[in-house]
Amino acid sequence: MSNREWHLLSRPVGWPKDEDFALVEAEMPTPGEGQVLVRNKYLSVDPYMRGRMSDAKSYVAPFELGKVMQGGAVGEVIESNAEGIAVGDHVLHFFGWREFAAVDAKTAVKVDPKAAPLSTYLGVLGMTGLTAYAGLLRTASFKEGDSVFVSGAAGAVGSQVGQIAKLKGASRVIGSAGSDEKVKLLVEEYGFDAAFNYKNGSVSEQLREAAPDGVDVYFDNVGGDHLEAAVGQLNLHGRIAVCGMISVYNNTEPAPGPRNLARLIATRGRIEGLLVGDHYDLQPQFVQEVGPWVASGQLKYRETVVEGIENNLEAFLGVLRGDNTGKMIVKL
DSSP: OEEEEEEEOSOOSSSOOGGGEEEEEEEOOOOOTTEEEEEEEEEEOOTTHHHHTSOSOOSSOOOOTTSBOOBOEEEEEEEEOSTTOOTTOEEEESBOSBSEEEEEGGGOEEEOTTTSOGGGGGTTTSHHHHHHHHIIIIISOOOTTOEEEESSTTBHHHHHHHHHHHHTTOSEEEEEESSHHHHHHHHHTSOOSEEEEGGGSOHHHHHHHHOTTOEEEEEESSOHHHHHHHHHHEEEEEEEEEOOOGGGTTOSSOOOOOTTTTHHHHHTOEEEEOOGGGGGGGHHHHHHHHHHHHHHTSSOOOEEEEEOGGGHHHHHHHHHHTOOSBEEEEEO
16 A cells, blocks of 8 residues: 655745646555554644745744655554553544554544544644634633734634623624625524625625624734724724734745734733644633533534545635635545
């Protein structure tokens, strides 16, 4: 048996191109002592992966040229040389972008396909869900009665931020998205109080209309004009959690910053960056609280599923374009 895997051939300049990558036939990995061999069933593609394609200094090492890339994955153990994980178990690990992976057992997390669909461990009950939970409750210091604005609100993280805020007693939740269909989804299915299509006009003007009394918390997935608009509507002691800035990931020149940052002086506002890796201590609390919401249907989620390892790159590019509603998943 062979193992197909995606390699990074060159570092993209601007938007990634097909020729920057290659789907390679590699040898089947052999698990060593303390390792398990996993047949991947679902792969995750996420915006942060664009940063790892660059060699700029960052919080995580870049992907290596000519070698297989990495990402979240869930699969079935087909061979085990480790105690505590048996053939037939399902595990969550970080060796995606490939069909089979030899994984150190100590870095793999067993998951239960009977408790929830396997794909949810990459999304609503996985890293994206924890990002939403920690970012809203810890980084943005959300409290009951806050007014919350979320950009990229129909995405995997944003959709959960808005719903958790509502479940926790937000006074008003506003979301932005890139299509009228997604705006309708935010209001009618996810329970946002208001939403707007950022492509339909000025973000600042649409936010002022949707949040006439201002916002206490802004969860930023987009950056750019969304961040400037949020600063403009920030209430006294407002908080901004910066999770992502997808609007600038493919820029070849530095993007101009918000022109109204001086307003933070008057509002005593706070902007803080967010990395989910700093908050894994919240994982048990997150699962305990959010798991029942998902099981009961109080917290709804969507997945955009792309079939086949050969379409892994296109699925990733689709995330950068905003093609997905909810979590983008590749099913093998």
